[in-house]
Amino acid sequence: MPLGSAKVGLFGAAGASAGGGDRGLKFWGLLSNHPSYTMYNVIEYITISSTGNGTDFGDASAAGRQPAGASNGVTDRGLICGGQLSTWSKTNTIEYVTISSASNSSDFGDYLAAAHAQDSTQAGGSNGSNDRAIFSLSNSSDKTQIGYNTVSSAGNTQDFGDRTITQLSGNVGAFCSNGTNERGVFLGGMAEAHTADPSDQVHLYSHAQMKTMDYITINSAGNATDFGDLSIMNCLNSSCSNDTNERGISWGGYYYTAPSGGAQTFPNVIEYITINSASNATDFGDQLDNPDGDTNNYLLAQCVSNGVNERGCHYGGDGWDQNNETNMIQYITINSTGNATDFGDALLQYGHCGSTDNGFT
Numbered sequence: 001m002p003l004g005s006a007k008v009g010l011f012g013a014a015g016a017s018a019g020g021g022d023r024g025l026k027f028w029g030l031l032s033n034h035p036s037y038t039m040y041n042v043i044e045y046i047t048i049s050s051t052g053n054g055t056d057f058g059d060a061s062a063a064g065r066q067p068a069g070a071s072n073g074v075t076d077r078g079l080i081c082g083g084q085l086s087t088w089s090k091t092n093t094i095e096y097v098t099i100s101s102a103s104n105s106s107d108f109g110d111y112l113a114a115a116h117a118q119d120s121t122q123a124g125g126s127n128g129s130n131d132r133a134i135f136s137l138s139n140s141s142d143k144t145q146i147g148y149n150t151v152s153s154a155g156n157t158q159d160f161g162d163r164t165i166t167q168l169s170g171n172v173g174a175f176c177s178n179g180t181n182e183r184g185v186f187l188g189g190m191a192e193a194h195t196a197d198p199s200d201q202v203h204l205y206s207h208a209q210m211k212t213m214d215y216i217t218i219n220s221a222g223n224a225t226d227f228g229d230l231s232i233m234n235c236l237n238s239s240c241s242n243d244t245n246e247r248g249i250s251w252g253g254y255y256y257t258a259p260s261g262g263a264q265t266f267p268n269v270i271e272y273i274t275i276n277s278a279s280n281a282t283d284f285g286d287q288l289d290n291p292d293g294d295t296n297n298y299l300l301a302q303c304v305s306n307g308v309n310e311r312g313c314h315y316g317g318d319g320w321d322q323n324n325e326t327n328m329i330q331y332i333t334i335n336s337t338g339n340a341t342d343f344g345d346a347l348l349q350y351g352h353c354g355s356t357d358n359g360f361t
Contacts (some may be wrong), residue, residue, distance in 0.1 A: 001096050021074045023099050024048050026315045027055060027191055028083060029350030030065040031325055039063040039086040043105065043348050045098065046329065048062040048306040048313055048359065053344040054329070058104040060095060062086065063330055064277040065352035068124030070133035072151035073179065073243075073307070073360025075101050079151060080354055081124060082111050082137045090114040094149065094157070099358040110157040111137055112147045123172050123186060126151060127218040128179035128243065128307075128360025134218055136163060136172060136186060138171060146216065146224065157181030158182060161223040164214045165189065174239035176248035179307065179360045183273065185227055185275055186214045187250045190236040212257055214277065228280040236299040238314060241275065242334040243360050245306035248273045249334060251314050254299035270332065270340065285339040287314065288330045303353030309359070310334045313343055318351025325351040 027043040041063040045055040060080060067083030068264065074164040080095045092114040095105035133149045143163035149155065163186060173189030190210050208231035213226035214251040230250060237253030250271045268289075271281040301317030313331045325352070 002117065014169070017290060021309065021357075021359045021361070022049050022058050022306045023046055024080055024313055024315070024355065024359070025069070025097070025099060026054065026346065026353050026355045027060055027069065027080050027105075028064045028067055028306075028353055029082040029316070029348065030318070030352040031348070031350045032318070039065050040348060040350060042348065045102070046313065046315075048304060048357065050309050051343045054337070054346045058097070060105045061093075063090075064091065066068070067353040067354040068135050068137060069302070069356035070124040070126040070149075070151065071099060071137065071325065071356040071358055071360070072126060072131045072133075073128035073358055074306070075131065075152065076358050077151050078356040079108060079149065080105060080136050081131055082114070082159075083354070098152070099306060099356070106116075108154045109149070110294055111135065112145065112155045112159060113137075118200045123175040123189075124354070124356075125175040125184055127177055127182055127184070130180050130182070130219060132218050134160065134175065134177075134184055134216070136175060138178045148221070157315075158221075160221045161216065163189075163224045164226055165212050173235050174237045174303075175273065176239040176241040178241060178248075178339070179244075180245070181276060182218050183275050184216050184218045185248055185273065186250070187239055187281075188230050188237055188253065189275075190235040190255070213273070213281070217312050227278045228273070230281045231271055231283065232269060233260065234267060238301045239301040240274050240303035240305035240312040240334070241307070242305065242310050242312075245284070245308050245310070245325060245335060246275050246277075247334050248275045249284065249303065249332070250281060251303055251312075252299065252301055252317065262351050272334075274339070284337045285332065287340045288322065288328065288342060290317065290328070291324045300351045300353070302353050304357035305334065305359045306357070307359035308361055314340065315325075315355055316346050316349075316351055316353060325349050
């Protein structure tokens with residue numbers, strides 16, 4: 001199968017899982033071969049409980065970057081939602097795949113509004129086999145929006161409610177859940193400061209709210225409620241969980257310190273929360289250094305997990321400073337603490353991707 005706009009060899013990963021909650025997917029992506037850019041329509045997979053390189057899964061209908069992903073877990077359907085196409089136009093399309101069966105994606109329906117990489121198009125997740133997908137794809141007209149879909153039933157997104165913060169376009173946080181226990185948590189995200197000077201975009205960043213975590217009850221539409229704080233200001237981070245075992249992970253990310261001219265920070269921290277207990281995040285360990293760029297320099301990576309089987313994988317990432325995206329995959333054991341370990345390599349060197357898995361019970 002073609003790998004987007006680039007044809008590369010397939011690397012030797014472990015054989016395909018027949019389902020059962022052990023497959024992680026990564027889709028779309030961007031390579032900042034500055035001053036040009038390449039976007040891909042590639043979908044690839046890993047077998048989470050083993051180590052090895054990514055394997056070709058199929059193609060999305062178009063090339064693009066920064067969509068959100070969700071699934072109904074072992075029920076085996078994965079969704080790809082929103083993002084920015086290779087034409088630099090934003091899209092509201094949702095596509096689906098059967099996670100345990102390699103193939104191209106198919107049309108599912110439409111999100112509430114088109115949102116692209118300069119909007120907030122990062123956070124997605126689900127309550128696993130209870131079949132509801134959650135997306136936080138705020139756009140220029142609605143920066144608090146949460147939407148939902150029934151994963152097993154093709155159709156358009158419905159309004160769920162609002163986050164507690166108004167997100168600054170382009171800088172959303174992550175999302176994780178405890179699966180069928182019905183709690184989802186939004187982790188971080190850069191918020192607007194409505195009293196800021198509109199002539200200086202850096203001053204639009206509300207750094208205090210970048211630590212914010214909100215939660216929702218996934219099977220009951222409504223507005224989010226405050227959960228606690230991350231230990232650091234963060235956005236463009238990634239997340240996974242061990243499902244009903246109640247631990248959620250926030251991994252990597254980015255923040256920019258105001259005022260204008262402040263430093264960019266790429267935290268190497270991995271943090272965890274207990275999903276069913278509102279509180280602040282706790283240190284877990286450190287991610288691996290980026291071998292393709294600056295030390296600890298990741299954002300816009302994605303995470304997958306095999307749920308109660310306790311492995312979480314962090315897939316690729318963007319170095320932001322141009323030309324140093326990484327194809328590295330790393331992993332942790334979710335119910336312990338410690339630093340990440342090398343897993344293997346993605347097929348391509350790209351960031352700005354989406355991901356999902358069938359790791360829910």
